[in-house]
Amino acid sequence: MFKKLFLLLLLTTLFFLVSSNILVAQQKIVLRLGMWPEPTLKGDVEMFERWKKEFEKKYPNVQVVPATYKYSPDTFVPLAESGNLPTIFETWFTEPQKLIAGGFVKDITNELRKKGWDKLMNPSVKNILSKDGRIYGVPRDAYALGMYLNLDLFQKAGLMNPDGTPNYPRTWSELAKFAKIIKDKTGKAGLCLLAKDNAGGWHFTQIAWNFGAKLEVQRDGKWYANLNSKEVISAMNFVRDLKWKYNVLTDDPTSEDWGSGFEAIATGRSAMYLGAQDAVNQPTQVYGLPLDKLAIVPVPAGPKGHYSLMGGTPYMFSAKASSEEIMAALNFLEIMGKAPVVTPESLAGMKADAENRIRNGVPVIPSFPAWIEPNWLKAQEDIVNRYRNVNMALYNDYYNWIKKRGVLRPEEPHLTQDMYAELTKVLQAVLTNKNADIVKLLDTANKNLQSLLDTYINKK
Amino acid sequence: MFRKYRKDISGWLIMLPGIILFSFYIWEPLLASIVMSFYSAKGIRLERFVGLQNYIAVLNHPDFKSAFSNTFSYTFWSLIIGFLVPIILAIILNEIIHFKGFFRISIYLPNVIPGLAVTIMWLFIYRAGRTGLLNIILGNFGFPPQAWLTKSHLVIPLIVLFMTWRSAGATTLIYLAGLQGIDQELYEAATIDGANIWARLKYITLPQIYNLARTLLILQIIFVFQVLYEPLVLTNGGPNNASISLMLLVYKYAFEKFDYPKAVSVSVIIALVLIILTGLYNKLVKENEM
Numbered sequence: 001m002f003k004k005l006f007l008l009l010l011l012t013t014l015f016f017l018v019s020s021n022i023l024v025a026q027q028k029i030v031l032r033l034g035m036w037p038e039p040t041l042k043g044d045v046e047m048f049e050r051w052k053k054e055f056e057k058k059y060p061n062v063q064v065v066p067a068t069y070k071y072s073p074d075t076f077v078p079l080a081e082s083g084n085l086p087t088i089f090e091t092w093f094t095e096p097q098k099l100i101a102g103g104f105v106k107d108i109t110n111e112l113r114k115k116g117w118d119k120l121m122n123p124s125v126k127n128i129l130s131k132d133g134r135i136y137g138v139p140r141d142a143y144a145l146g147m148y149l150n151l152d153l154f155q156k157a158g159l160m161n162p163d164g165t166p167n168y169p170r171t172w173s174e175l176a177k178f179a180k181i182i183k184d185k186t187g188k189a190g191l192c193l194l195a196k197d198n199a200g201g202w203h204f205t206q207i208a209w210n211f212g213a214k215l216e217v218q219r220d221g222k223w224y225a226n227l228n229s230k231e232v233i234s235a236m237n238f239v240r241d242l243k244w245k246y247n248v249l250t251d252d253p254t255s256e257d258w259g260s261g262f263e264a265i266a267t268g269r270s271a272m273y274l275g276a277q278d279a280v281n282q283p284t285q286v287y288g289l290p291l292d293k294l295a296i297v298p299v300p301a302g303p304k305g306h307y308s309l310m311g312g313t314p315y316m317f318s319a320k321a322s323s324e325e326i327m328a329a330l331n332f333l334e335i336m337g338k339a340p341v342v343t344p345e346s347l348a349g350m351k352a353d354a355e356n357r358i359r360n361g362v363p364v365i366p367s368f369p370a371w372i373e374p375n376w377l378k379a380q381e382d383i384v385n386r387y388r389n390v391n392m393a394l395y396n397d398y399y400n401w402i403k404k405r406g407v408l409r410p411e412e413p414h415l416t417q418d419m420y421a422e423l424t425k426v427l428q429a430v431l432t433n434k435n436a437d438i439v440k441l442l443d444t445a446n447k448n449l450q451s452l453l454d455t456y457i458n459k460k
Numbered sequence: 461m462f463r464k465y466r467k468d469i470s471g472w473l474i475m476l477p478g479i480i481l482f483s484f485y486i487w488e489p490l491l492a493s494i495v496m497s498f499y500s501a502k503g504i505r506l507e508r509f510v511g512l513q514n515y516i517a518v519l520n521h522p523d524f525k526s527a528f529s530n531t532f533s534y535t536f537w538s539l540i541i542g543f544l545v546p547i548i549l550a551i552i553l554n555e556i557i558h559f560k561g562f563f564r565i566s567i568y569l570p571n572v573i574p575g576l577a578v579t580i581m582w583l584f585i586y587r588a589g590r591t592g593l594l595n596i597i598l599g600n601f602g603f604p605p606q607a608w609l610t611k612s613h614l615v616i617p618l619i620v621l622f623m624t625w626r627s628a629g630a631t632t633l634i635y636l637a638g639l640q641g642i643d644q645e646l647y648e649a650a651t652i653d654g655a656n657i658w659a660r661l662k663y664i665t666l667p668q669i670y671n672l673a674r675t676l677l678i679l680q681i682i683f684v685f686q687v688l689y690e691p692l693v694l695t696n697g698g699p700n701n702a703s704i705s706l707m708l709l710v711y712k713y714a715f716e717k718f719d720y721p722k723a724v725s726v727s728v729i730i731a732l733v734l735i736i737l738t739g740l741y742n743k744l745v746k747e748n749e750m
Contacts, residue, residue, distance in 0.1 A: 074715035081504050102718050103502040197696050251589030252607040254699050417716070422522075428699035432610035441700075448522030455517060 029062045031328040034086030035315070036066035043359050047352050051335050054345060058335075062328045071095070080104040085318040088329040090140060093128050093311040094417055100131045106317040109135045111326045120340040120373045124410050129314055138330070139370030140338055142312035143276030144408055145206050146398045148262075148283065149295040153271035157182040165295070165393050168272075172210065172238060172300045175272070179248035182271045190248035192270035193239065195427040196257040201420025202411075203274050204239070204427055206309045209409060210302025211235035215419060216412045222458045223414050225449035227422065228442040231304065236430060236438045244434045253431050263287050265294075274299060277398070278313065281362040291363055295394035298401040307409040308402050312370060337380075340373035347379060354387035363390040366399060414457050415449070422449050493724040501721050514725040518713075524726075526701040527709045530616065531685055531730075534705060537617050538684040542624035543677065549628060550635030551665065564636070568629040575626075579693040582622045586694070609695050612702035619690050619703060627683075631676060638672045639665065678741055682734055706730050 033052075037044035052064045067086040069079075073095075079085050080102075091099065099105045112118040112135055118126075121135075122142065129137040147168070154166045159178065161167050169175035179190020194200045205215060213231035217224050226232075243249050250256060250270050262279065264270040266287030275282075277296060283289040299308055315333065317326055333339040337349030357364050364387045369377055401407060412419055422445040429436045497514055499506040518524060553563055570578060585593040588607035595605040609615055646664050655663065688707035691697055697704030697712075706726055713723035 073718070077503055077715075077718055077720075098718055101502075103505075196698065251591075251605070252587070252610055254607070254610045254695070255583075255588065425698070425700045428610070429612075432607070432612065432699045444522075451520065451522065455520070 029322075029324045029328050030065055031062050031088075031325060031332065032065045032067040032086040032318075033329075033332065034067050034069035034089030036068045038068055038070075043356050047356050050352065051332070051349065054348075055332055055335050058345070059328065059331060062331075064332070076104070077102075080319070083320050085320070087321045087325045088315050088317055088332070090313055091137075091316055093142075093314060094411070096129050096137055096314060096316065097131065099316060100136050104319055105136050106319050106321050106326060107134045107136055108138075108317055108326050108330075109133075111323060111330060112138070114327070115330060115339075117330075117340055117371075120371050120376075122370050122372055124310070124408075125312065125314075125370045128312075128410065129316075137314040137316040138333065138339075140313040140315055141278055142310055142368040142370040143278040144308040144310045144368055144402045145203075145274055145276050145299055146296045146308065146402070147299050148265045148273045148275045149297060150265050150268055150271050150289070151293045151295055151394075152268055153182055153186050153188055157185040157271070163393070164391070166297070168295075168297045169300050170298075172207065172302050175300045176238075176242060176246050176248065179242070179272065180246050183246075183248045186271075188268060189250040189264070189270040190246075190272060191242065192250050192256055192261045192264040192273040193242065193253045193427075193431075194256045194258065194261055194274075195253040195424060195431050196255055196260075198417050198420035198424055199258045200253075200427045201423030202309070204235070204423050205412065205420070206274060206299060206307075207239070207302070208232050208235040209307045209309070210299065210305045211238070212302065212304025216414055216453075223453050225419075225446045225453055227419070227426075227446040227449055228439065232442060233438055235302070236426065236442065239427065240430050240436070240438065243431050249431070254428050265289070276311075277365060277368060277395075280365060281357075281360070285360045285362045288361075291361060291390050294363065294390075296365075296398045298398055306401075306407065308407050310368070310408045310410055312368070340371035340376045342375045342379045346376075347383070350380060350383045351387075354383055358387060358389050363395075364388055365390065365392075365395055368402070415452055418452050419449055422446075494728055496721055497725040497728050499721055503718065504720055510721075514721045515729070518722050518725045518729070521709075523697075523701060523704060523709055523712075527704045527706045530702070530704055531687070531706045533616050534620060534687050535681055535684050537620040538623065538680060539677075541617065541620050542628065542684075543680060545624055545628045546631035546635055546676075547669070547673065549632040550639055551661070553632065553636055554639045564633070567632050570626045571630050575689060576693065578626055579622075579690060582625075583694060586618060610699050612699055615695060615699070615703045619687075619694060620684075622694075623684070623687070623690055631680075634676065635669060635672065638669045642668045674745060678738055681737060681741075685734055685737075686730065 033048075036048055039045060048066070052066075055064060056062065069086050069089050071089060071091040076085075085104070096105075109118065117138065118135060121129075121139065125139045125142055126135065129135055129139070149166050149168060151160070151166055154160055154168075157178075159167045159181065169178040175191065182188065182190045194203050208215065208231065211231045211234050213226070213229055213235060215226055215232070217226050243253070250264055256264070259282070261270075261273045262275065262282035265273045265275070266283035266289040275296070280294075280296070283294060284291060298306070315329075315338075317329060321329075330339065334341055334343060335345045335349055337346040337351075337353060339346065354364050364384055366381065366384050369380075371377070426438070426441045426445050429441050430438060496504075496506060498509060498511060500510050500513075501507055549567060553560070553567070556563060573581075586608040587593070587595070588605065588610070589595065590599065590605050592605065592608070594608060595603075599605065608618055642664065647660055650660050650664060686707050687705050688711060691703045691705055691708055692711060695703045697708050707730070710723045710726045710730075713719045713726065
């Protein structure tokens, strides 16, 4: 009798333990937050801690787990395949199609529709994040290429206006002249041109567009490489002149990449550099350039156009995440002020971000809107105005320019990274060999890209 | 029947952990990648059998030709620049009487530093402009600064020079061990017979390390044929593919494009080339021996 009672007691306890566990497990949604800052960025971590606390108060059924992850192609696949990818993480605008094709990221169309955000996304951004009508990510922000200036060097070269704004080049031919003046007067490079990795082709695309180039064209439903048009040839000739006629580039452009370019601007190794507003913490916070020594201006116009290449940083979601986890992640974006909604929390999030920038010596300047929700845009603008820590005269031309119709241009649509790789090869040949045969090199690049387009795009 | 093998059981038992580890960590991935090269895949999940399509795509890729010929060029230069260096160093070390330990450690030191750190150090040595170490040194003799790694005809020898600096020490120690195994009486007898230092080198030292050198030669070819991180960090394959290698192509397929089937296809091609090279080499050496 006693034995039976004991057994019953044991079984009931066991049952309660198991069921309560299941209940807890069902209740607590775990949100693994991949964009959690690295421990060395103390200010950023504190900001995220505050957001976490606030979030968990508002959504007590969600547990936020910091999972610092910086997207990098060489670690991504093992992490994704082993199911260890954070629920939400940042990547680059060149990656989404690759990640979607590999089945590494979650289709979040339904969740976005529930929130109503699918209609608020900047259409060209939405395009980058979608495949076959389904959406796989949300933008953190977008970027539009402009030109970074080191005002110290402009000052030394006598290129400052009396009102404290720089007298900067408006066209590429002016750029060559200005760069020459800077080189002659300061001994430093006028322009930091990239030619190490695909970023070389990326920046060159920006130049070539302004010379009137269209690098990929569609005819009769097929895609054709157009890397050897006369516009591209003249853009490449211009680059050759920068190196061999004017000699205004840094010592070895083939060793310059995205990061070293910002280092060059910050340390005064170069006076000008193509860069976008989203990387403004690079020269300032990372390399310590004082705020009053930095300006961002429009990219010089070419003979046949004046475009700004746009791209950006999206948030994407682990393919293994459940719908609830996706919703939790989207809710967290609201708290951060990165979602297209104006709530007290999102306003506080934007403020916290601005205050954090001020503490770290990063310019508080408008971000490039990846959402088109008017109230949210207005709220963002108000906060930037309130926390302004730079002279906007050093940035106004850039912002006014990218607001003009037809200036922004998304990257070429197909095998973009392969196209950049081909262009980088030509750049490297031109920048290292005075007598490189530009037409022949571009013919080869064109043939190479065409064979890739035929293999991967036109076949389908 | 069973009794016949019973005396072998303890042997097999001793080998068992090794066999398990080998099959799990080495043979299984190897076979899996060969299988994968015949499939299309999402990430590393196989999708469907595509036959030789991956190989055809890889061979037709514009970068393959440069990568293939460059890889042979790396091997060629490593034999020109790198093969004799450890032998000479070992002979010198063997002859040194004072500070032997110091020199041995000095020569081995580059092997102790992590590979990437050394590569970045050499990046500063080859750096263009007046701040590069090589340019600073040459500048003292009146040479203008050069952008070393941008010269397409020089870039592979320069990378090989760095690789030799880095790995010659380890090979030197192996040769040194070989040299010290030579019976001293041979030298004494030769000296009594009136052989000078060159004769002793020619008739005793070199024949004694011939077998060692033969093995290390093929190992060096196999090693250099898979050169990856030196060009990856120093030049990323540039300028204009002048330093891209087959392994770098594998890296680009796998870690830039997430196209694993094509990455393993190139790996299989590398393995095939190495098997052929080794076979040829062994055949040649055998013929010479006869």
